Amino acid sequence: MQVVKLSLKKANKIPIEADNVNPDNFAGKTAEEIKAISVWHGNGQFPLGDLFNVEVEGSDSVENTMIVFEGDVSRVKRIGQNMSAGEIEINGNVDMHCGFGMKGGKVVINGDADSWLGCEMTGGEIILNGNASYYVGSGYRGEACGMRGGKITINGNTKDYLGEHMCGGEILVKGNVGLLPAISNNGGKVVIEGNATMPASEMKNGTVIIKGEVSDLLPSYKEEGTEEVEGVTYRKFVGDVNVGGKGVLLIK
Amino acid sequence: MSEILIKNASVCDPAQGINCETMDICIRDGKIVDSVSENAKVIDAEGKLTMAGGFDGHTHSAGKINVGRFINPNDARKNLVPGLSGQVARTEKTRAQVGYNTPNTYAIGYRYAKLGYTTICEAAIPLLAARHTHEEFKEIPILDKMGLSLFGSNWQVMEYIRDKEPEKLAAYIAWGLKASRGYGVKIVNPGGGEAWGWGKNVSGLYDPVPNFDVTPAEILMGLAEANERLQLPHSVHVHCNNLGKPGNYATTIETMKLFEKVKPSRDRQSLHVTHVQFNAYAGTSWRDFETGAPMVSDYINGANHLTFDLGQVIFGPAVTMTADGPVEYANSRMLHEKWSNQDIELEDASGVVPLFYSPKSFVNAVQWAIGLELALLVKDPWKIMFTTDSPNGGSFVNYPEAFTYLMSAKRREEVISGFSKMALDRMVLPGIDRELDFYELAVMTRSAQSKIYSRPEKGNLKAGSDADIAIYDILPGQIDPATEYQKVKKAFSGAAYTLKDGVVVVKDGEIEATPKGRIYWVNAKVPENIDSPMQKDLDLKFKKYYTVSKSNYMVEDMYLENPVEIGTEGVF
Numbered sequence A: 001m002q003v004v005k006l007s008l009k010k011a012n013k014i015p016i017e018a019d020n021v022n023p024d025n026f027a028g029k030t031a032e033e034i035k036a037i038s039v040w041h042g043n044g045q046f047p048l049g050d051l052f053n054v055e056v057e058g059s060d061s062v063e064n065t066m067i068v069f070e071g072d073v074s075r076v077k078r079i080g081q082n083m084s085a086g087e088i089e090i091n092g093n094v095d096m097h098c099g100f101g102m103k104g105g106k107v108v109i110n111g112d113a114d115s116w117l118g119c120e121m122t123g124g125e126i127i128l129n130g131n132a133s134y135y136v137g138s139g140y141r142g143e144a145c146g147m148r149g150g151k152i153t154i155n156g157n158t159k160d161y162l163g164e165h166m167c168g169g170e171i172l173v174k175g176n177v178g179l180l181p182a183i184s185n186n187g188g189k190v191v192i193e194g195n196a197t198m199p200a201s202e203m204k205n206g207t208v209i210i211k212g213e214v215s216d217l218l219p220s221y222k223e224e225g226t227e228e229v230e231g232v233t234y235r236k237f238v239g240d241v242n243v244g245g246k247g248v249l250l251i252k
Numbered sequence B: 001m002s003e004i005l006i007k008n009a010s011v012c013d014p015a016q017g018i019n020c021e022t023m024d025i026c027i028r029d030g031k032i033v034d035s036v037s038e039n040a041k042v043i044d045a046e047g048k049l050t051m052a053g054g055f056d057g058h059t060h061s062a063g064k065i066n067v068g069r070f071i072n073p074n075d076a077r078k079n080l081v082p083g084l085s086g087q088v089a090r091t092e093k094t095r096a097q098v099g100y101n102t103p104n105t106y107a108i109g110y111r112y113a114k115l116g117y118t119t120i121c122e123a124a125i126p127l128l129a130a131r132h133t134h135e136e137f138k139e140i141p142i143l144d145k146m147g148l149s150l151f152g153s154n155w156q157v158m159e160y161i162r163d164k165e166p167e168k169l170a171a172y173i174a175w176g177l178k179a180s181r182g183y184g185v186k187i188v189n190p191g192g193g194e195a196w197g198w199g200k201n202v203s204g205l206y207d208p209v210p211n212f213d214v215t216p217a218e219i220l221m222g223l224a225e226a227n228e229r230l231q232l233p234h235s236v237h238v239h240c241n242n243l244g245k246p247g248n249y250a251t252t253i254e255t256m257k258l259f260e261k262v263k264p265s266r267d268r269q270s271l272h273v274t275h276v277q278f279n280a281y282a283g284t285s286w287r288d289f290e291t292g293a294p295m296v297s298d299y300i301n302g303a304n305h306l307t308f309d310l311g312q313v314i315f316g317p318a319v320t321m322t323a324d325g326p327v328e329y330a331n332s333r334m335l336h337e338k339w340s341n342q343d344i345e346l347e348d349a350s351g352v353v354p355l356f357y358s359p360k361s362f363v364n365a366v367q368w369a370i371g372l373e374l375a376l377l378v379k380d381p382w383k384i385m386f387t388t389d390s391p392n393g394g395s396f397v398n399y400p401e402a403f404t405y406l407m408s409a410k411r412r413e414e415v416i417s418g419f420s421k422m423a424l425d426r427m428v429l430p431g432i433d434r435e436l437d438f439y440e441l442a443v444m445t446r447s448a449q450s451k452i453y454s455r456p457e458k459g460n461l462k463a464g465s466d467a468d469i470a471i472y473d474i475l476p477g478q479i480d481p482a483t484e485y486q487k488v489k490k491a492f493s494g495a496a497y498t499l500k501d502g503v504v505v506v507k508d509g510e511i512e513a514t515p516k517g518r519i520y521w522v523n524a525k526v527p528e529n530i531d532s533p534m535q536k537d538l539d540l541k542f543k544k545y546y547t548v549s550k551s552n553y554m555v556e557d558m559y560l561e562n563p564v565e566i567g568t569e570g571v572f
Helices: A031-036 B065-071 B073-077 B105-114 B127-138 B155-162 B166-180 B192-196 B216-229 B249-261 B293-301 B325-335 B362-377 B396-407 B409-416 B421-425 B438-452 B485-493 B528-544
Strands: A002-008 A038-041 A044-047 A052-057 A065-070 A087-091 A106-109 A125-128 A151-154 A170-173 A186-192 A205-210 A221-229 A232-239 A247-251 B003-013 B018-028 B031-033 B041-044 B049-052 B054-059 B117-125 B144-150 B184-188 B236-239 B271-273 B306-309 B316-322 B340-344 B348-357 B469-472 B497-500 B503-507 B519-525 B563-569
Touching (some): B003 B469, B049 B054, B054 B438, B065 B340, B117 B497, B127 B144, B127 B166, B144 B166, B155 B528, B166 B216, B166 B519, B192 B325, B293 B362, B316 B325, B325 B340, B348 B362, B362 B421
Parallel strands (some): A065 A087, A106 A125, A186 A205, B054 B117, B144 B184, B184 B236, B271 B306
Antiparallel strands (some): A221 A232, B018 B031, B049 B469, B316 B348, B340 B348, B497 B503
């Protein structure tokens, strides 16, 4: 097992783009080698060691590498981008694009996450023990597919456009979500335990289950009886008929 | 005085009938000359294919492409042709580049230059939005540029045609070219743009335009008459009615026939039909859709009054952008795709829809084949400009790939082997074994353009011509393009040298210098006694309908960098 502990030397206002910070890049490297990895800070590139205190214990493969962020990293973006294995633990708030394009491994955030959490991820798992902002598990602007695989669990609330253009994978939100969750999705599963507004518009495919209250249910859904999931009976809606969709929306 | 001597080049210059002969080319002050002094800088081109700079006669590179950019932000990160697409950080010589189908303006200049191209013609400038086109032109480095102005669904044009006022119509065209600083007359789905304002389309050459009581055929003939009256350097440039519909080959041939009676005022065609691939479809619906290329090319082989360009399809993502508003609506509905639509006030419509050409789709496979069938079935390469209607059929950065299709039957077979049986039944390409040589390719990519646009200083290596030269690291005779097509593709993907006005702009496939190109525009003279009554009619249009005033409408000189004004005398 290799454990890499990172903490900011001083809080930054100008964002740090930490797209190189993932187990794939850290596995088997010494503290000195990790400190030398360059990251963008504003419009310049700097060695990671200039911005973070780095402590390394052990040396191991990617699967057995864990990166731990101590303290708030709410201006550090793209942590865990494209990671394929291993684990990242963030003990604080994190900035945008955390876990972007993640292929495998696990990210645990003990704080809040900014927008675009787990965008375009294809595998692995993200557990957020806080609230998320906009566009969780969605696609890059203009793309037809967002998240394609893996699982995102949010133990708090999220804002609007959860799972936009999602094509696969699973998102579970224990709290409430904002406007238009699962908009334009084309596959995958979204489970919302709290409340939601205008869910699943333009859904072509996939499943959305909402256990809380639904406001402004869109008129473009056909009601087709009921369906039981894990012992609970939901009203079943199929649509969005506007786009000839075959998605399933289950609400109470 | 700067002099360059290109030594021992293997020159292919169809304008002079030179077919890959070893010779020297002399350059002084940006022009090709007969001889230079001993002090000339020497470029050793031994063993290298040398041609005039490429000339893309129909590309969407400024103006509407910007709508493509904002409808497809994800295009910025596409990198399907490494070296010619994707995100490239700025260097000391170049600015940052992004994108594939809708790259930023700088990337358009750099990438064309890398392919050995030095001149482009923007295919559609709406008069009202011409200022934006010129703003983009200004930021496209290296290349010489020109653009075609849209007149096919214009109220003033249709009224003059209806009222049989050909002189005023010619005066209006001259004014429109000046207002937009355009080079020629573009007609897109004549009448269809206006009909689209009412949610309709025109279905053929004799279907009247709503509220105007003129037919597409009358619009075409009226504009052709005005075009020849003004002695414009280019003929009318026509995107036919019914584009993209099965069975449209009949309309295309009908349109071509209509022009048999038009007498060109200069030594050029009287009609240029654009992206014919999209207009050479047989069948009656998408179910029985099949190639109409044999019928269209049969007609073209027997005709001498027209030229055309291909609109070749490249498999992968593309972005369609056209003034043909109803076609884009149909595309977006059929493909469930994003759609942008614009009404250009009194002038035209336009739309943008991204799409994906897949070899697995039988329709797309047949479309791909039709472009190549046209190129190979039409015997005379001087009638053809090679284009992909970039980015409608695919990005121009795929030209080298497309050249291999034209030059190698084996390469075509490779692609065709992935098609379904159904697709193969609907095309004639598998039975065609013609393979173009470098000479014919040079005709289609530079020399024909020079003739078609009446730009004698372009597309050839005669003394006196612009020193726009492409040198490719490949030697005809030593390679067989039919089998060694990967080498062909590699050589055309990054020129060993590209010279623009005698300046080395590309060396070994990398940008060396980024001089500013010229803007060509046409100023056709119209007598005062015809122009002023036309201006009065126009003033009324501005007063009653336009959202801008006439004085704010004209593209001013400050928008043009290195303008070249081509004067013509109208015959009245």
